[in-house]
Amino acid sequence: MPKTSATAPDKVSRLIDARIAELSDWRGTMLAQVRTLIRKVDPGVVEEWKWRDVPTWSHKGILCTGETYRSVVKLTFAKGARLADPHGLFNASLDGRVRRAIDLHEGDTLDAQAFTALVRAAIALNDSA
Numbered sequence: 778m779p780k781t782s783a784t785a786p787d788k789v790s791r792l793i794d795a796r797i798a799e800l801s802d803w804r805g806t807m808l809a810q811v812r813t814l815i816r817k818v819d820p821g822v823v824e825e826w827k828w829r830d831v832p833t834w835s836h837k838g839i840l841c842t843g844e845t846y847r848s849v850v851k852l853t854f855a856k857g858a859r860l861a862d863p864h865g866l867f868n869a870s871l872d873g874r875v876r877r878a879i880d881l882h883e884g885d886t887l888d889a890q891a892f893t894a895l896v897r898a899a900i901a902l903n904d905s906a
Contacts, residue, residue, distance in 0.1 A: 789824045793832045800845055803883045807850045808832070808843050814889055815840070818896045837903040840896060853878040860898045864891035 793812065797805045815822055815834045822840070825833040832843040839855035854860060857867060857877025866888065869878035881887060 786824065789826050792826050792830075793824055796830070796832060796845070804845045804850050807881055807885075807887070808845060810887060810889075811843055811850070811852060811892070814887075814893055815896055818893050819900055836900045838906065840899045840903065848882060850881040851878050852881070854895065854899055856899065856902055859902060860895060862895065864888055864894075866891050866895060 797809045797812070799805070800808060812832070812834075819836055819840075821836070823835040825835055827833045827842070834840045834843075841852050841854045841857075844851040844853065851869065853870065854867075854877050856875060857870070858873060858875050860877070862877070866879050867877040869880040870876050879887075879892075
């Protein structure tokens with residue numbers, strides 16, 4: 778997929794739509810669910826298309842990315858090490874000093890309430906910077 782900048786939000790949105798559609802299995806469904814939850818928490822969230830064609834959601838800085846691999850959807854929170862995670866959603870990149878990630882596998886259920894709390898916390902952290 779072609780690269781684009783954050784200055785073309787409609788194009789970025791279409792690229793993310795296309796990524797979800799091309800992942801015609803559980804990964805596309807999971808990525809769509811994550812996107813819906815993030816947009817519900819922050820209707821003004823900025824969607825970006827970064828690095829190796831990675832959907833990225835930002836609010837005064839990166840909140841999280843949504844990478845898709847053959848057997849996992851990886852949601853990496855840019856400042857995850859600074860976020861409280863009372864529900865234990867973070868299960869990957871736990872050794873990092875800055876990031877934390879949630880690896881979702883086929884058959885996993887994302888706790889929507891806990892996830893939206895993490896997104897809210899990430900927004901608050903970026904707002905405080």
